[in-house]
Amino acid sequence: MASTTPPGLAKDYQNLASQYPLCKKCSMHKPPRTHHCRWCDACVLKFDHHCICKQHCVGFYNHRYFFQFCCFMAIGCMYAGTMGFREYQIARLGEHRFSHLDIFFKPFIVLNAFGIINYITYSIFIAALVVSFLLITLVCWHGRMISRGITSVERLFNQDYTKQCTKQGFLFVNPYDLGLVENWKQFFNVRTIGEFIRHVLWPSTHLPSGNGIIWTNCNGQNLNKQTKPSSQTRTDSKQDIQPKEPMESMKDR
Numbered sequence: 001m002a003s004t005t006p007p008g009l010a011k012d013y014q015n016l017a018s019q020y021p022l023c024k025k026c027s028m029h030k031p032p033r034t035h036h037c038r039w040c041d042a043c044v045l046k047f048d049h050h051c052i053c054k055q056h057c058v059g060f061y062n063h064r065y066f067f068q069f070c071c072f073m074a075i076g077c078m079y080a081g082t083m084g085f086r087e088y089q090i091a092r093l094g095e096h097r098f099s100h101l102d103i104f105f106k107p108f109i110v111l112n113a114f115g116i117i118n119y120i121t122y123s124i125f126i127a128a129l130v131v132s133f134l135l136i137t138l139v140c141w142h143g144r145m146i147s148r149g150i151t152s153v154e155r156l157f158n159q160d161y162t163k164q165c166t167k168q169g170f171l172f173v174n175p176y177d178l179g180l181v182e183n184w185k186q187f188f189n190v191r192t193i194g195e196f197i198r199h200v201l202w203p204s205t206h207l208p209s210g211n212g213i214i215w216t217n218c219n220g221q222n223l224n225k226q227t228k229p230s231s232q233t234r235t236d237s238k239q240d241i242q243p244k245e246p247m248e249s250m251k252d253r
């Protein structure tokens, strides 16, 4: 599903997004959280990133699939790298003789025991363990952003906004951050534990929360009508300067 579900292209929702400004690259109306992908040459709703491995964007409609794919892959690789590693030895040698490090530090002993073909197969379990650590890092990275109600590209924008606001005596507040629990509920589009079990732990094709164009805060207010300065809180009364827009180069990422 992560590979086959389109991320949600802005060009398919122009009838709902006609009041928003035009993209300088593709001339499509860009609702909030929509960004232009330079690889796909299209504006993507709630753009997160362009996945090089799958050669398509991760956005509003497939972000959950991408995240769950990484979670399940990490669990699978971890299982293969630990239990599979052990079971393979027992199946071939009748006992659990070698540790994970033996394949690096005692390669000839392991080769002698397994033979070249089985040695290569055996090494795949080590590769699975390495991949699982990489995937766990990726899952934690995305999990942190989901917890804060931001996407990968918004993380960059928010860093820039935060610097600008700090210089001008404002405190930047992310308007799409609904709080830790609510952010996860919105991301998975579940409201109860039962829904979480049925729609997250089990495969589910349910759609994400909302339409990717209209965004509301935790009070149900439409954030699309707010201007950027309203999402910032004054911390210093000495200055009355509104923050500048982020760099143009960042806007069209």
Ligand SMILES: [Zn+2]
Residues within 6 Å of the ligand: 023, 024, 025, 026, 027, 028, 035, 036, 037, 041, 042, 043
């Ligand atoms: Zn565009």
Ligand SMILES: [Zn+2]
Residues within 6 Å of the ligand: 037, 038, 039, 040, 041, 049, 050, 051, 056, 057, 058
């Ligand atoms: Zn893309």
